[in-house]
Amino acid sequence: MCSYLAICMISGNQVQEMSSAALGYHRVVNENRKLYNMVQDLKGNIRVYCRVRPSFRAETKNVIEFIGEDGSLVILDPLKARKEGRKVFQFNHVFGPTATQDDVFKDTQPLIRSVMDGYNVCIFAYGQTGSGKTHTMSGPSGGMQKDRGINYLALEDLFHISSTRKDIINYDIYVQMIEIYNEQIRSCASENGLNLPDATMHSVKSTADVLRLMKLGEVNRAVSSTAINNRSSRSHSVLTIHVHGKDTSGSILRSCLHLVDLAGSERVDKSEVTGDRLKEAQYINKSLSCLGDVITALAQKNSHIPYRNSKLTLLLQDSLGGRAKTLMFAHVSPEVDSFGETVSTLKFAQRVSTVELGAARVNKESNEVMQLKEQIESLKKALANKEAQKAIAVTERTPPRTRRLSIESLSAVKTEKVINSQEKKGTKTPSVPTRARRLSLEGPRYGIKENIQVKVSDSVSKPLQLGSASRQKFDQFQAVSTPYEHWSSNDVSIIDANHHNNVPKSPNFSYRKRAVKSDNRPLISSHQLPNTPEPQISARNEVQIEKQSELTLSTEPRTTNGKGSQIRKSLRTIGKLINGSEKRNQQNLILPTKGAGKINDGNSPVRTSTRSLRRQSLTGTEASGSDRSRRSSLGGKPTESNANDYRNAKTPPPIRPSAQTTKRWM
Numbered sequence: 150m151c152s153y154l155a156i157c158m159i160s161g162n163q164v165q166e167m168s169s170a171a172l173g174y175h176r177v178v179n180e181n182r183k184l185y186n187m188v189q190d191l192k193g194n195i196r197v198y199c200r201v202r203p204s205f206r207a208e209t210k211n212v213i214e215f216i217g218e219d220g221s222l223v224i225l226d227p228l229k230a231r232k233e234g235r236k237v238f239q240f241n242h243v244f245g246p247t248a249t250q251d252d253v254f255k256d257t258q259p260l261i262r263s264v265m266d267g268y269n270v271c272i273f274a275y276g277q278t279g280s281g282k283t284h285t286m287s288g289p290s291g292g293m294q295k296d297r298g299i300n301y302l303a304l305e306d307l308f309h310i311s312s313t314r315k316d317i318i319n320y321d322i323y324v325q326m327i328e329i330y331n332e333q334i335r336s337c338a339s340e341n342g343l344n345l346p347d348a349t350m351h352s353v354k355s356t357a358d359v360l361r362l363m364k365l366g367e368v369n370r371a372v373s374s375t376a377i378n379n380r381s382s383r384s385h386s387v388l389t390i391h392v393h394g395k396d397t398s399g400s401i402l403r404s405c406l407h408l409v410d411l412a413g414s415e416r417v418d419k420s421e422v423t424g425d426r427l428k429e430a431q432y433i434n435k436s437l438s439c440l441g442d443v444i445t446a447l448a449q450k451n452s453h454i455p456y457r458n459s460k461l462t463l464l465l466q467d468s469l470g471g472r473a474k475t476l477m478f479a480h481v482s483p484e485v486d487s488f489g490e491t492v493s494t495l496k497f498a499q500r501v502s503t504v505e506l507g508a509a510r511v512n513k514e515s516n517e518v519m520q521l522k523e524q525i526e527s528l529k530k531a532l533a534n535k536e537a538q539k540a541i542a543v544t545e546r547t548p549p550r551t552r553r554l555s556i557e558s559l560s561a562v563k564t565e566k567v568i569n570s571q572e573k574k575g576t577k578t579p580s581v582p583t584r585a586r587r588l589s590l591e592g593p594r595y596g597i598k599e600n601i602q603v604k605v606s607d608s609v610s611k612p613l614q615l616g617s618a619s620r621q622k623f624d625q626f627q628a629v630s631t632p633y634e635h636w637s638s639n640d641v642s643i644i645d646a647n648h649h650n651n652v653p654k655s656p657n658f659s660y661r662k663r664a665v666k667s668d669n670r671p672l673i674s675s676h677q678l679p680n681t682p683e684p685q686i687s688a689r690n691e692v693q694i695e696k697q698s699e700l701t702l703s704t705e706p707r708t709t710n711g712k713g714s715q716i717r718k719s720l721r722t723i724g725k726l727i728n729g730s731e732k733r734n735q736q737n738l739i740l741p742t743k744g745a746g747k748i749n750d751g752n753s754p755v756r757t758s759t760r761s762l763r764r765q766s767l768t769g770t771e772a773s774g775s776d777r778s779r780r781s782s783l784g785g786k787p788t789e790s791n792a793n794d795y796r797n798a799k800t801p802p803p804i805r806p807s808a809q810t811t812k813r814w815m
């Protein structure tokens with residue numbers, strides 16, 4: 150009896166020891182996983198989860214030998230002996246055949262939730278046809294409540310977060326559904342299923358809205374039966390959730406979550422497809438192979454990443470190469486006859502996991518930055534007013550003949566200075582009398598009578614070179630436009646000194662419409678203005694004109710100089726503040742306008758003048774010859790001489806050549 154008790158006690162102790170060892174092991178594994186994920190987050194690696202679907206044929210052999218909690222997966226090659234046939238893979242996590250939709254979602258939830266904090270997130274499901282991609286992303290067909298996929302659960306969760314945070318942040322959620330079918334992008338959620346160049350954004354307020362849209366998307370998605378999957382997706386489907394948020398401090402965030410269900414890779418001999426199905430399969434395989442090329446290039450940190458080789462990679466460009474958080478679900482079928490595809494999926498997934506995207510970046514603009522930007526805008530307007538007042542005051546003191554051209558002289562006075570300095574320097578400005586020169590600076594007059602043109606330097610509009618077609622269009626317009634009869638003395642036409650070299654951005658731009666739009670603007674002067682087409686009238690221009698019309702001619706230049714310099718000082722400070730603050734907030738850095746180096750082309754003295762005025766208005770620096778090579782402290786466009794040389798820049802905007810779009814820094 151005693152010995153029996155002793156044996157029981159010993160085995161009881163051993164069991165306890167073993168269970169505590171097992172608990173310790175689990176704890177260590179979990180900690181390791183957390184640390185591993187943390188390192189991956191810091192490096193910005195694409196996370197890879199593997200999911201093994203349950204086997205549907207009990208009689209067939211299974212190639213999955215072991216699934217570890219630490220994300221390891223061991224498969225067995227059925228044609229080799231056990232030892233040689235073992236292949237080991239390592240991922241962030243592996244979900245076995247018994248894992249539920251909730252298990253999968255629970256591990257994905259933190260990533261999805263970060264969308265609400267301003268991160269861009271992309272989750273894409275990859276794998277052989279019939280391996281369970283659609284099951285993971287959408288769940289069973291028909292939008293059944295049971296086993297709903299990530300798409301539904303994610304949106305449900307986002308709505309939940311939105312409501313719990315409603316006192317702090319006001320969120321707007323939009324959904325976009327598109328599909329790439331045979332290298333054509335179409336909108337799944339359009340009511341009539343037509344091909345659309347741009348997918349419609351649907352505002353969604355509840356999960357019911359989402360369900361309705363998703364059903365529509367599911368109905369419209371290209372699906373057909375193959376030998377492997379009787380509801381095989383024949384297209385890549387992308388559900389994008391756009392989140393716009395504004396918090397109580399006024400900060401704004403904009404982020405998006407791409408949920409991508411890729412079409413399945415397949416061996417056409419196995420799927421036994423012919424005709425259209427074969428064509429679809431070829432398109433699918435081609436785009437997936439392009440995805441593979443992009444991943445390889447990213448993993449090798451190549452300088453050229455071939456995003457443009459397929460619509461899919463083009464669409465995923467931001468998620469694969471940008472500062473987004475990206476997760477790939479690699480799906481595998483456990484059956485022995487899928488071994489080849491399983492190995493290639495796992496190898497691909499392994500390669501994906503080595504891609505380092507860099508730490509993800511939050512897309513949030515703080516209230517501080519926004520306020521500073523607003524201040525800059527208003528200061529710039531105020532400064533423009535002061536400059537205008539100064540010029541008008543100068544005009545007032547000039548003889549009547551010159552004064553008749555007075556408002557023009559807002560820039561022309563400066564223009565002459567520049568011309569003279571250019572002449573002194575030997576630039577090719579023809580030596581002509583002042584009046585004639587000024588007219589020539591205005592470009593062709595197109596039969597103008599006694600009209601005076603108001604020039605407003607526009608720091609926003611970007612002159613484009615006029616192509617022959619546009620030139621023709623422009624000339625046609627000139628021919629048909631009835632010049633000045635329907636222009637009252639109140640009319641203001643804002644012209645760019647180089648307008649004859651400008652073309653509107655949009656080919657549908659109507660010159661006439663723009664010209665007529667200027668009607669009823671406030672009176673600036675009694676001078677009648679010509680019907681000169683101005684293709685790019687910016688809102689900023691219009692504001693400036695209105696402000697200028699309020700100016701009094703009696704303003705003392707001395708006084709304005711003092712205030713102006715104060716404003717300039719504040720501008721410089723704000724510019725520096727913004728620069729610093731933006732760096733701190735890791736905002737998207739914005740580059741000077743594309744082609745900024747072409748500004749100072751020397752063809753147009755007036756443009757040079759307006760630019761120097763503009764630069765002056767931003768920096769407070771006189772645009773003297775040597776100063777012209779300096780960049781604005783607020784990130785103005787560089788001149789030709791220093792377009793590629795930022796070394797002398799006062800506050801050079803940082804250069805990110807990889808930025809997809811180049812924007813003005815301000």
Ligand SMILES: Nc1ncnc2c1ncn2[C@@H]1O[C@H](COP(=O)(O)OP(=O)(O)OP(=O)(O)O)[C@@H](O)[C@H]1O
Binds near residue numbers: 246278279283380
């Ligand atoms: N984890 C799972 N649990 C239960 N059933 C699953 C699971 N994964 C997939 N299935 C089932 O397997 C079948 C094929 O899955 P699914 O259609 O999701 O594959 P797929 O990878 O999207 O295929 P294709 O690329 O051809 O569209 C479906 O009937 C699906 O319900």
